[in-house]
Amino acid sequence: MDIAATLRSYDGTRVAPFRAVAEAVRDTPERAVPRLLDLTASDEAALQIGATWVIKWLAERGDPPRGESAARVVDLLDHVNDPDGVLHLLQTLPHMALPADRTVALNRILRRLIRSRRVFLRAWAYNGLGVMAAAEPGLRSEVEALFAAAEERESAAVRARIRRARAGLASS
DSSP states (O other): OOHHHHHHTOOSSOOHHHHHHHHHHTTOHHHHHHHHHHHHTSSOHHHHHHHHHHHHHHHHTTOOOOTHHHHHHHHHHTTOOOHHHHHHHHHHGGGSOOOGGGHHHHHHHHHHHTTOSOHHHHHHHHHHHHHHHHHOGGGHHHHHHHHHHHHHHSOHHHHHHHHHHHHHHHTO
16 A cells, blocks of 8 residues: 555545554554554645544554654654644643653643643643653643633633543543
8 A cells, every 4th residue: 555645545534544544454553553654744735634643543452652753743743733633742741651752842841832832732632641640640730820821811622621620630
């Protein structure tokens, strides 16, 4: 299968091309994820959206990016320009081990994204902060302060995601 060509057939609404790629790579995620990350680095929206959708799909099914691929997910959060692609990467974070050498960069990126105009990007960026705080207990008080401030001014969708992030913190 030509993954790039299949992802480029995305019409902006139907995710059938993404599902086709996901099914094609489901048995070899360790080989597929690096290729999908390469496609994510493209400037083409269809490739960014499609590749990140498949990465998220694999992660949700127990095959998250690992090692250098996990580091690239964090790096790509700073470079992907399609909001859906960024959202998919944010939704991948809870499923993967966060690379310790990317903590500072991830914290900076998530703090930028909590100021996004897009509600779901803000919601999942707050969730990412919760994931970071669960992995790095030294960040908990700082993240809790951000959560508390957000609960005063954020939409219901963001507050709901913060509640889930807090539940994850409580169980870690």
